[in-house]
Amino acid sequence: LVQRLRPFGTTIFAEMSALAVAHDAVNLGQGFPDTDGPASMLAAAQRAIAEGHNQYPPGIGVPELRTAVSRHQRDHYGLDYDPDTEVLITVGATEAIAGAVVGLVEPGREVVMIEPYYDSYAATVAMACGVRRTVPLIADDDGFRLDRDRLADAFGPATSVILVNSPHNPTGTVLSDDDLAEIARLCVEHDVIAVTDEVYEHLLFDGRPHHPLATFPGMRERTLRISSAAKTFNCTGWKVGWISGPAELVAAARAAKQFMSYVGSGPLQPAVAQALDTEMAWVAGSSAALQTKRDMLSAALSEAGFGVHRSEATYFVCADPRPLGFDDGEAFCRMLPERIGVAAVPVSVFVDDVEPWRHLVRFAFAKRDEVIAEAAQRLRRL
Numbered sequence: 001l002v003q004r005l006r007p008f009g010t011t012i013f014a015e016m017s018a019l020a021v022a023h024d025a026v027n028l029g030q031g032f033p034d035t036d037g038p039a040s041m042l043a044a045a046q047r048a049i050a051e052g053h054n055q056y057p058p059g060i061g062v063p064e065l066r067t068a069v070s071r072h073q074r075d076h077y078g079l080d081y082d083p084d085t086e087v088l089i090t091v092g093a094t095e096a097i098a099g100a101v102v103g104l105v106e107p108g109r110e111v112v113m114i115e116p117y118y119d120s121y122a123a124t125v126a127m128a129c130g131v132r133r134t135v136p137l138i139a140d141d142d143g144f145r146l147d148r149d150r151l152a153d154a155f156g157p158a159t160s161v162i163l164v165n166s167p168h169n170p171t172g173t174v175l176s177d178d179d180l181a182e183i184a185r186l187c188v189e190h191d192v193i194a195v196t197d198e199v200y201e202h203l204l205f206d207g208r209p210h211h212p213l214a215t216f217p218g219m220r221e222r223t224l225r226i227s228s229a230a231k232t233f234n235c236t237g238w239k240v241g242w243i244s245g246p247a248e249l250v251a252a253a254r255a256a257k258q259f260m261s262y263v264g265s266g267p268l269q270p271a272v273a274q275a276l277d278t279e280m281a282w283v284a285g286s287s288a289a290l291q292t293k294r295d296m297l298s299a300a301l302s303e304a305g306f307g308v309h310r311s312e313a314t315y316f317v318c319a320d321p322r323p324l325g326f327d328d329g330e331a332f333c334r335m336l337p338e339r340i341g342v343a344a345v346p347v348s349v350f351v352d353d354v355e356p357w358r359h360l361v362r363f364a365f366a367k368r369d370e371v372i373a374e375a376a377q378r379l380r381r382l
């Protein structure tokens with residue numbers, strides 16, 4: 001393995017899921033739901049296969065999905081993208097991130113990212129021979145907020161791109177409008193491109209709205225917005241994602257993406273298009289159910305003796321096992337499946353500066369209620 005990829009041997013999700021299987025544990029590690037998406041979407045995919053849509057789709061994605069992605073953003077956020085030149089369908093958000101970074105970042109230039117960061121960000125920047133600059137979230141009451149001083153310090157002449165993930169994995173934080181406005185101001189001042197990972201855009205709780213960075217002043221023309229069907233429609237295995245942005249930036253991502261996978265998910269694309277057009281009520285119900293699951297798991301963790309951080313969105317809640325006598329999250333997560341039959345992931349694998357995060361552990365609550373109840377029971381054995 002080349003040196004620059006050596007730090008990224010095996011993803012933590014593969015490692016912890018294998019431990020969960022080995023010990024027959026309730027897997028609250030890897031973030032995927034254990035129920036299916038809307039029945040009409042599954043049926044549409046089956047129909048597409050039966051009707052022979054089984055060859056390469058167009059390189060930029062099938063027209064009905066590009067149109068649905070465009071319409072969706074106009075309806076939800078008032079953002080207008082031309083489906084022919086400003087939308088690109090990708091193999092999940094993961095390939096969208098990779099296409100954007102590889103297509104936009106010159107070797108040695110810097111990519112700013114919020115720490116903790118989704119694990120593919122660091123590996124992807126390394127593949128592009130870019131340099132990552134991390135800006136930490138800091139604990140605030142029971143939640144997290146951006147360190148604005150560190151944010152401003154991270155921008156300079158070498159900055160090429162900022163990767164912004166809100167709602168944020170792994171903490172479940174929604175960046176405030178003030179934080180987003182400050183990111184926008186810095187991007188404009190330093191002529192930096194924003195790549196926004198908004199895969200949890202529909203999974204916010206307690207009535208919080210989602211505000212895409214692209215809607216802030218000066219940002220439409222310098223933002224590549226990324227989302228995916230995975231979390232919106234409970235189909236993480238389908239790997240249907242998309243990028244929207246100004247034609248020139250989308251073209252850069254497309255130039256890289258076409259030699260990563262060329263295309264993917266042919267018969268699934270029309271099914272996702274249909275779901276975007278007709279199943280947003282299903283999504284609202286799914287999000288409301290997730291909020292209840294967040295409450296269930298947060299209460300269970302708290303009763304088991306963890307310190308529990310506020311989760312405002314996503315599939316995840318972060319917990320502090322130090323009150324239970326564990327101060328190393330990684331060691332804790334390696335021990336947990338065997339000890340009590342529950343799997344989680346340590347937050348420290350998503351950071352460069354380990355110390356402030358060493359103790360913290362992420363639990364996924366996108367599971368059936370009875371699975372969360374079983375996990376709750378097992379957590380009491382700690």
Ligand code: PMP
Nearest residue numbers: 092093094118169197228230241
């Ligand atoms: N970004 C974040 C923040 C994620 O949590 C995930 C996992 N859904 C991805 C990107 C990858 O998305 P996809 O499965 O669509 O590639």
Ligand code: GLN
Nearest residue numbers: 011013029030031032169
């Ligand atoms: N996005 C999911 C998570 O954070 C799973 C990602 C993966 O398995 N690579 O858990």
